[in-house]
Amino acid sequence: MLTVLLVIHLIVTIALIGIVLIQKSEGGALGIGGGGGGGGMGGFMTGRETANLLTRTTAVLATCFMGLSLTIAVISNQGIEKGSILDSVPAGIESPAENAPVEAPAKPKGPTAPIAQ
Numbered sequence: 001m002l003t004v005l006l007v008i009h010l011i012v013t014i015a016l017i018g019i020v021l022i023q024k025s026e027g028g029a030l031g032i033g034g035g036g037g038g039g040g041m042g043g044f045m046t047g048r049e050t051a052n053l054l055t056r057t058t059a060v061l062a063t064c065f066m067g068l069s070l071t072i073a074v075i076s077n078q079g080i081e082k083g084s085i086l087d088s089v090p091a092g093i094e095s096p097a098e099n100a101p102v103e104a105p106a107k108p109k110g111p112t113a114p115i116a117q
Contacts, residue, residue: 002075009068016061023054 002072005068005072005075009065009072012061012064012068016058016065019054019058019061023058024051
């Protein structure tokens with residue numbers, strides 16, 4: 001079930017990226033987009049109809065993307081023991097304080113270089 005949802009999620013993601021890249025820029029920050037009239041797609045649809053179709057398609061795909069993301073998160077979280085990661089220590093790992101040997105401090109060594117007078 002999770003694999004099927006992941007494949008559908010991947011397809012929706014690729015479609016969403018493609019639809020967003022197809023849309024015409026309306027910003028004009030770099031002097032591109034905007035302007036130009038006439039019908040898009042060889043006269044099949046006007047520019048406004050094409051923009052409306054792409055906007056609605058983007059909204060539908062974005063809704064599917066969010067729904068699939070939440071569904072995958074819920075399904076993948078089922079069957080997992082609830083608790084904090086800080087409450088448990090993995091097997092074989094012990095606290096450094098438990099294993100540290102207690103030793104007396106080492107005696108300081110004398111100077112290694114001659115002292116200038």
